[in-house]
Amino acid sequence: MTKDRARQLEAALREAGVRITRQRSALLRVLAACDDHPDATELHLRARDAGVAVSLATVYRTLTTLQAQGVIEKLEFRGEPARWEPADQQHHDHMIDVDTGAVIEFTNDRIERLQAEIAAEMGYEIVHHRLELYVRRRGNG
């Protein structure tokens, strides 16, 4: 399933003129298998564990390329190295548990609409936005 997804992406990227190398193919498979929000170092490890050594510089370059192609999204939480996630999901924002580091996804149409309204009222349109809630479990002492 994720393997199929990786193949799909390869085809689309090739179509867009992006050369599919051994390294990129491996990273696409790793990314397609993600259900979390790994950083570059973690992806580097996962590719290595999957049997394909990719240099860290190439990991960074590939991530930049894939982001430019709209395949993945970059997340920059407070005080951490950048994290990445596949872009082929419904748009969502993130909550970060400040005690455990856990990342929870959520969506809220009303917030999305309000953001657009605010921008529009001031004569702007939104290119991109960032909404992060740094939270703590209620009732923790």
Place this chain on the structure above:
Amino acid sequence: MTKDRARQLEAALREAGVRITRQRSALLRVLAACDDHPDATELHLRARDAGVAVSLATVYRTLTTLQAQGVIEKLEFRGEPARWEPADQQHHDHMIDVDTGAVIEFTNDRIERLQAEIAAEMGYEIVHHRLELYVRRRGNG
């Protein structure tokens, strides 16, 4: 007026056990005079221009201290060094014009409330949040 504010802050900080040095006093005056969102390098320059040389390391250390005291807030926009602003204002969020770099402040109670509701529904309370709209003027070619 901003000078008064700086004196007030000095008193409160001293009360809290924070030593008021020549450097900190200068930075407090610079910060109290801010109506924008300067980064550490800019604050370093402003202090120097105001006649008090402060090393960049001390600027960074002082900013950390003042943030811990709740006097200022740290802003981390995408791909830029951190910026700072006095914390004694109404809470607000930011829009960043991606073409000009201009930073526009806004407030929206409904968004604030929705955020709290979302967190509460999942059993969390918000410690801190970040909402940034990266925008472009409408009708630009």
Place this chain on the structure above:
DNA sequence: TCAACAGTTGCGATTGGGTCGCAACTGATG
């Protein structure tokens, strides 16, 4: 007023995520 000392400063070195230059390599095309 001033001695004492814990907290602060400046400097230069260091960290850490991320980028770059370059020579060697390799997908894609015909």
Place this chain on the structure above:
DNA sequence: CATCAGTTGCGACCCAATCGCAACTGTTGA
């Protein structure tokens, strides 16, 4: 296949930010 533009790995480098340390200085209280 030959070709060659695009890609890789390596190590050097960049930049914001932090740190170690010796010299310095607010603050306290005698």
